[in-house]
Amino acid sequence: xxxxxxxxxxxxxxxxxxxxxxxxxxxxxxxxxxxxxxxxxxxxxxxxxxxxxxxxxxxxxxxxxxxxxxxxxxxxxxxxxxxxxxxxxxxxxxxxxxxxxxxxxxxxxxxxxxxxxxxxxxxxxxxxxxxxxxxxxxxxxxxxxxxxxxxxxxxxxxxxxxxxxxxxxxxxxxxxxxxxxxxxxxxxxxxxxxxxxxxxxxxxxxxxxxxxxxxxxxxxxxxxxx
Numbered sequence: 001x002x003x004x005x006x007x008x009x010x011x012x013x014x015x016x017x018x019x020x021x022x023x024x025x026x027x028x029x030x031x032x033x034x035x036x037x038x039x040x041x042x043x044x045x046x047x048x049x050x051x052x053x054x055x056x057x058x059x060x061x062x063x064x065x066x067x068x069x070x071x072x073x074x075x076x077x078x079x080x081x082x083x084x085x086x087x088x089x090x091x092x093x094x095x096x097x098x099x100x101x102x103x104x105x106x107x108x109x110x111x112x113x114x115x116x117x118x119x120x121x122x123x124x125x126x127x128x129x130x131x132x133x134x135x136x137x138x139x140x141x142x143x144x145x146x147x148x149x150x151x152x153x154x155x156x157x158x159x160x161x162x163x164x165x166x167x168x169x170x171x172x173x174x175x176x177x178x179x180x181x182x183x184x185x186x187x188x189x190x191x192x193x194x195x196x197x198x199x200x201x202x203x204x205x206x207x208x209x210x211x212x213x214x215x216x217x218x219x220x221x222x223x224x225x226x
Contacts, residue, residue: 005062012094013046013060019165020056025049039084043077053086060092066193075195082198090186092161093193109142111216118209125205130191133200136208137188140181143215147172150219160185172218177211184208 017027028035028048035048040057047058059074074091081089109117117139125132144163148155153170155163164185168178184204190197 005064008062008094009046009060009065012092013058015161016058016060016092017047017049019161020049023051025051025054025056037084039080040077043073043080045077055087056090057081057087058090058092060094062094071194078190078195078197088183088186088199089190089197091189091193091195092186093189108145109139111146111219114139114142114146114212114216118212121205121209125202125209129200129202129205132205133184133187133191133208136205136212137184140184140208140212140215143212143219144181147215147219173211173215177214180207180211 013029017029020027026049028050030044030046031048033041036043036045045057046060049056049058057077059077061070061074078089078091081087117135121132121136121139124135141160141163144160144167145155145158147153148163148167151170151172153166153172155166161182164173164178164181167173168175173181184207187197187200187204191200
């Protein structure tokens with residue numbers, strides 16, 4: 001029997017709450033009006049995570065639950081959050097079909113292919129930052145799979161959140177790299193599903209590409225030591 005969208009979203013929200021708590025955040029599920037700042041009084045986000053001066057507004061959606069009205073709601077919410085320093089909007093998509101290779105896939109990109117395409121992504125970033133972000137993330141994700149394979153990290157599913165979490169848990173990537181990747185994944189989700197954002201910068205794309213290149217170096221070292 002197929003799992004409902006609501007169940008998938010709830011399970012993913014619980015996983016995110018655990019991840020944020022492990023990073024020292026205080027988590028509020030479906031926050032009340034008293035828990036929301038004035039600029040968010042007209043919204044009911046799925047979750048808020050707070051740590052010091054940082055705050056993350058989190059929405060978890062599946063493709064089936066994204067209607068035109070919900071897209072507009074999320075667009076307005078993202079724009080409201082972006083106007084306030086220290087606040088960040090995170091849209092997380094949960095789709096079980098994304099956790100397996102599609103039938104059209106002919107296998108993951110290999111190291112030399114990723115290296116060549118990362119240079120294209122750098123060039124793309126100067127004029128088309130949104131396209132560069134989508135392309136850079138796809139290459140970073142391929143690099144993550146490659147290093148996981150060469151490091152012997154057991155990956156039970158291909159969900160990018162899960163993949164990044166496994167690699168930081170295994171010590172393959174640092175906490176700072178983990179945060180950059182999670183921020184980039186959040187932005188990737190916003191752009192990939194048709195929302196606007198002003199948070200994409202040349203620096204954010206460069207950081208993502210730098211991490212992908214570092215992952216490839218780790219992968220080379222692991223492969224040579226086998």
